[in-house]
Amino acid sequence: MSIVRVAVAILQRPDGQVLMADRPAGKPWEGWWEFPGGKIEAGETPHHALVRELYEELGVKVEKAYPWLVRRFEYPDRHVELHFFIVREWQNEPHGCEGQRLSWQSPSALTVQPVLPANEPILAALNLPPVYAISNAAELGKQGFLDSLKRALDQGLRLLQLREKQLSLDDLRRLAEQVIAISEPYHARVLLNGDIATAREWGFAGVHLSSDKLMTLSERPQDMLCAASCHDAGQLVHAQSLGLDFAVLSPVLPTLSHPGAPVLGWDGFAGLAQGSSLPVYALGGMQQAYIEQAWQHGAHGVAMMRGIWAQA
Structure with a gap:
């Protein structure tokens, strides 16, 4: 099975809250919550894909994004390689350009469920201070x-x-x-x-x-x-x-x-x-x-x- 490479953004406010989005209707894992991002296209670096996806999905322009973790996860239908970035500065207020719901969440006390399995260890890592x-x-x-x-x-x-x-x-x-x-x-x-x-x-x-x-x-x-x-x-x-x-x-x-x-x-x-x-x-x-x-x-x-x- 081929590996799908994905750029994933942890948009993080100064108070530590992070932005999560649900999977819109018609997509696999509909209704599950995840961090925003998307597939890295041919010829793109993970950072370029991140910038493009956040503008397309949320209408935000990335100003500061830091490389963080790379994790692989095996879903029943596909294998993904997730390139996570911490995004601490951006322009425009995020909004769901594809009809997805958005929610600012504390990594230690989520109020949205269910969360995609690949993101569960990420939440634990986000609870580690700098x-x-x-x-x-x-x-x-x-x-x-x-x-x-x-x-x-x-x-x-x-x-x-x-x-x-x-x-x-x-x-x-x-x-x-x-x-x-x-x-x-x-x-x-x-x-x-x-x-x-x-x-x-x-x-x-x-x-x-x-x-x-x-x-x-x-x-x-x-x-x-x-x-x-x-x-x-x-x-x-x-x-x-x-x-x-x-x-x-x-x-x-x-x-x-x-x-x-x-x-x-x-x-x-x-x-x-x-x-x-x-x-x-x-x-x-x-x-x-x-x-x-x-x-x-x-x-x-x-x-x-x-x-x-x-x-x-």
């Missing part, structure tokens, strides 16, 4: 880190990795209890950089695997978020094959912790991240100011160990 913080109690000290964490949560941080390799297991557990307690009122999700069983036992929202642990894994845990550190194409491909929730790809830029080490650079990062089926965060020398650049190169966002706490 910033992924990594703890740094080793440099800040325990209390200094906890104080910085509270300020960062006040400023909107909602995803954190607890990574403190220097601590004993008992000290790590005590710190984990405090971090989870501080983060819980903000509905921030905390992942443990460690093993799956410990993350589950200690009540973390998920686990973050080192690249070595990733490559030994044959099946992901289903009852928690699961992320991994990747440094090359093989590791990223394995993370995708396991269906992890997201990956961190590094190092993009030089870092204080690894001075003189080879880096990917933005072009190297894009060469690996663009086309990924799962969200990828850029790590290594990152700052909040680099989010736009990360989006342009296919990242979901940026991961920071020092940059996030310097701002908090």
